[in-house]
Amino acid sequence: MAEAIYWPTVFFWLFAVIACAFAVAVVLCANIVRMAFYLVLSLAATAALFFLAGADFVGAMQLLIYVGGTLVLLIFGVMLTSQDRFVSMKTSREEMSIAILVGACLLAVLVWAAVSVPDWNGLGRAAAEALPLEPTAAPIGMGLLGARVDAPDRSGYLLIFEIISVHLLVVLLGAAYLARAQQKRSSAVG
Amino acid sequence: MAEFLTQYIPAWLAYSAAALVHIVLLINLIAVGALFFIWLERKVAGRIQDRLGPTRVGGKFGWLQTLADGLKLITKEDLMPEGADEFLFKIAPYVSFCASFAALMALPFSDSDMPFVAQHLNVGVFFIIAVLGLEVFGVILAGYSSASKWSLFGAMREAAQVVSYEVPLGMCAVVPVLIAGSMDLVYIGDCQAGPVWNWFIFHDPFTFLVFWVYFTCATASVNRAPFDLAEAESELVAGFHTEYSGLRWSFFFMAEYGSMLAVSLLASILFLGGWHGPIPVANWLGLTFDNRPLLGYLGNVLGCVNILAKGVIGVTVMMWVRWTLPRLRIDQVITTCLKYCVPIAAVCFLGATWWQFMWPNGLLLETPVAVYELRENWPEAPAANPPATVAANLQRGAI
Numbered sequence: 001m002a003e004a005i006y007w008p009t010v011f012f013w014l015f016a017v018i019a020c021a022f023a024v025a026v027v028l029c030a031n032i033v034r035m036a037f038y039l040v041l042s043l044a045a046t047a048a049l050f051f052l053a054g055a056d057f058v059g060a061m062q063l064l065i066y067v068g069g070t071l072v073l074l075i076f077g078v079m080l081t082s083q084d085r086f087v088s089m090k091t092s093r094e095e096m097s098i099a100i101l102v103g104a105c106l107l108a109v110l111v112w113a114a115v116s117v118p119d120w121n122g123l124g125r126a127a128a129e130a131l132p133l134e135p136t137a138a139p140i141g142m143g144l145l146g147a148r149v150d151a152p153d154r155s156g157y158l159l160i161f162e163i164i165s166v167h168l169l170v171v172l173l174g175a176a177y178l179a180r181a182q183q184k185r186s187s188a189v190g
Numbered sequence: 191m192a193e194f195l196t197q198y199i200p201a202w203l204a205y206s207a208a209a210l211v212h213i214v215l216l217i218n219l220i221a222v223g224a225l226f227f228i229w230l231e232r233k234v235a236g237r238i239q240d241r242l243g244p245t246r247v248g249g250k251f252g253w254l255q256t257l258a259d260g261l262k263l264i265t266k267e268d269l270m271p272e273g274a275d276e277f278l279f280k281i282a283p284y285v286s287f288c289a290s291f292a293a294l295m296a297l298p299f300s301d302s303d304m305p306f307v308a309q310h311l312n313v314g315v316f317f318i319i320a321v322l323g324l325e326v327f328g329v330i331l332a333g334y335s336s337a338s339k340w341s342l343f344g345a346m347r348e349a350a351q352v353v354s355y356e357v358p359l360g361m362c363a364v365v366p367v368l369i370a371g372s373m374d375l376v377y378i379g380d381c382q383a384g385p386v387w388n389w390f391i392f393h394d395p396f397t398f399l400v401f402w403v404y405f406t407c408a409t410a411s412v413n414r415a416p417f418d419l420a421e422a423e424s425e426l427v428a429g430f431h432t433e434y435s436g437l438r439w440s441f442f443f444m445a446e447y448g449s450m451l452a453v454s455l456l457a458s459i460l461f462l463g464g465w466h467g468p469i470p471v472a473n474w475l476g477l478t479f480d481n482r483p484l485l486g487y488l489g490n491v492l493g494c495v496n497i498l499a500k501g502v503i504g505v506t507v508m509m510w511v512r513w514t515l516p517r518l519r520i521d522q523v524i525t526t527c528l529k530y531c532v533p534i535a536a537v538c539f540l541g542a543t544w545w546q547f548m549w550p551n552g553l554l555l556e557t558p559v560a561v562y563e564l565r566e567n568w569p570e571a572p573a574a575n576p577p578a579t580v581a582a583n584l585q586r587g588a589i
Contacts, residue, residue, distance in 0.1 A: 007202060033334050037278060040327065056313045064320035068356075071327055075349045137313045137373055 006125060011052055019045035027099075036074040043067050057137045212308035216294050220287075220448040225256045227447045231509050238513040266436035271337055274433065278335035283434070283441035286328030290448035293321045297455055298376045300465040300493035301486075305376045314375035315363055318456055319356070322411065325449055326352040329413075329430045332442070336433040344429025348413060351523055355410040355417075358531035362404035365397055365542045366390045366460040375456075379464030389463040396541035401461045403535050405507075408453035410527070412446065415512035417523055447505075454504025455497060462500055465493030 022042035029035045043066045050059030114120055122128075139149045146158030199207075229244070232255060236243025248254025270279055296314045298307035311317050326348055333345020369390055370378040382389050391401045410417040426432070431442050458464055471492070518526065 005202070007205070031275070033275070033331070034278065037281075037331060056311045056317070060311075060313050060317040060320050064316070064323065067327075068320070068323050071324075071330065071349070072353060074327075074330060075346065137316075 008052070008128075012049065015045045015048045015052060018042075019049070033074065036070055040067055040070050043070065054134075055136050057140055212295075216291060216308060219294065220291060220444055220451070223451050224444045224447040225260070227450070227505055227509075228256045228259065228443070229253060230506065234506065234509045235513045238510070260440070263436055263440045268436045268438065269433070271433045273337040275335035275337070278331050279433075280438070282328045282332035282335060283438045283445070284328070285331060286325050286445035287441050287448070289321055289325040289328065290445040290452065292324075293318045293449065293452045294455075296321075296375070297452065298379060298459070298464075299497055300490040301376075301380070306490060306494055307376065310376060311374070313373045315367055315373045315378070315456075315460070318375075318452065319360055319363055322449055322452060323352065323356050325412075325445060328442075328445070332434065333430040336430075338433050340426045340432045341430050344426050344432070347520055348430060350520070351413070351417060351527075352411055354524060354527045355407050355531070358403060358527060358535040359407040359411055361532070361535035361539055362400050362407060363456075363460060365400050365539055368539075368542060369393055369397070369546060375459050375464075379459045379466070382463040383466050384470055386463070386468040388466075389461065391461040394542060394545040396538040396545060397461065400535060400538040400542070401457070403531050403538065404457060404461070405504075406526070407531055407535075408457060409508055409511065410523070412449045412453055414446075414450065414508050416515040416518050418512075418517060450505050450508055451501050454508070455501040457504055458497055458500035464500075465490075465497045467492075467496045 019042050022038045022045065025038040026035050026042065029038060043062065047059045047062035047067065050056075050062055123131075142149055143156050144158070144161045146156035148156050198204075229252070233243040233251070244252025244255035246252055247258045270276065295308045296311045296317045298305045298310070298314070300306045329348045330345045333341040333343075333348070336342070366378055367373050370381040372378060378390075386392070390397050392398065431439055434442065
């Protein structure tokens with residue numbers, strides 16, 4: 001298996017470049033639907049990075065939530081803004097400069113954080129090749145049920161999981177309630 | 191397969207060759223499947239409407255009809271409406287097709303010793319449902335970029351429909367996952383080994399009910415009649431593909447037939463025993479890897495035939511439904527989803543949980559205790575988890 005080219009790295013760079021290139025395309029594009037399309041490609045490349053890292057569950061989650069969520073975003077974008085046939089958005093120079101400043105600051109902080117954590121520096125090729133393949137879905141599930149497989153005391157995230165679940169349920173019910181109330185009022189007026 | 195090839199040729203060549211074989215097989219499954227299903231659709235429609243369907247092209251039964259259709263489509267002019275968004279208009283059919291193809295990538299076609307699967311994921315169910323939901327993206331792009339109000343209406347309807355039907359579809363797919371205790375499709379299929387009463391559809395009354403809900407939602411999510419509002423010709427000319435012609439148009443249809451086959455195959459793995467036939471013939475004949483690799487391989491081929499037969503039967507039922515039931519209105523479609531499918535699926539999910547809790551081994555099924563086995567295999571209280579890097583995980587076999 002000793003080869004000159006380390007293919008995982010090649011694929012990592014391939015998907016990373018795709019993700020970044022389409023992220024830049026989102027910023028530079030003026031048409032809202034094309035933007036959404038580029039955003040989907042960028043997020044899908046991120047999902048590919050997760051699959052590359054062996055995190056099947058997170059990758060599928062990325063596809064379902066982010067890429068699927070962009071779909072809904074796109075629909076709202078079209079429905080709420082389509083006064084003309086093709087909507088284009090123009091950004092003023094001041095907005096652009098502020099956005100570049102904020103974006104650059106965030107990028108700097110993230111890069112600094114990523115480099116400064118010693119655990120994130122990677123293993124090196126020999127150590128990486130020695131790691132065994134483990135399933136990810138079952139440990140995640142066990143962790144959410146309160147029995148982490150990698151923790152010494154088998155602690156877990158049961159309470160947090162329950163709080164988030166109930167919170168999401170409340171949000172869902174609230175959304176349904178709001179949509180319903182609006183419908184009643186409009187029918188009463190009309 | 192790639193591991194096998196690396197013994198003889200360099201690794202990069204082996205992986206490329208293995209990937210190429212998988213891709214060619216799956217694309218052929220979609221393309222040849224579409225050829226066959228379009229012919230079948232005409233025949234089924236004909237028989238249901240008391241006529242013969244195609245009879246002339248290619249001799250008996252008109253079995254070359256689709257090829258003639260294909261030739262016609264290739265020779266058609268590739269039109270694009272004035273004022274359309276060129277880039278999105280051109281790319282939309284491929285987006286649909288890619289989603290439908292990617293779903294088949296994680297779908298196993300036979301047994302667990304050496305499964306016929308392009309990419310064995312341990313979250314297969316989840317991946318397939320996530321990817322199938324993306325097919326609608328191509329439809330929305332097509333509808334929007336066509337610069338036609340019919341297309342846009344069709345796309346919006348499709349979007350509303352698919353987004354709402356994903357909820358009950360996911361709830362239904364969770365039930366077999368719950369019974370098997372795994373999201374790995376190969377494992378779920380192998381839980382149902384043995385005779386017909388081991389299939390999850392006969393596991394308990396709730397799974398029997400939930401199968402029909404799944405089938406309804408699957409029909410809706412692949413946009414087939416009676417849920418084909420996105421292309422309702424009586425109101426919307428042809429819906430989202432009004433402006434498409436020729437080969438681009440046919441890509442939408444290949445995608446549609448591909449995802450019909452994908453949801454049918456998924457249904458057969460989740461509920462109908464997957465690659466296990468109604469009678470365990472393969473075991474009686476000794477077609478397992480324990481005996482000889484060649485016999486095991488034959489058993490796998492038999493399993494592949496089994497699951498494809500189940501998939502084709504599923505698609506045929508969808509056609510039967512299409513030519514029998516009238517098209518629903520959009521409010522009826524959403525009502526069916528939110529007022530019937532979601533509550534039934536939720537109750538069945540709770541019921542199946544309760545059943546599993548009361549009779550963990552089922553009444554007839556011998557459920558393996560995979561979760562507990564997994565638990566014992568985990569390292570006992572490690573000091574710290576080794577930090578995983580992308581490269582490390584990748585080397586461990588993510589590609």
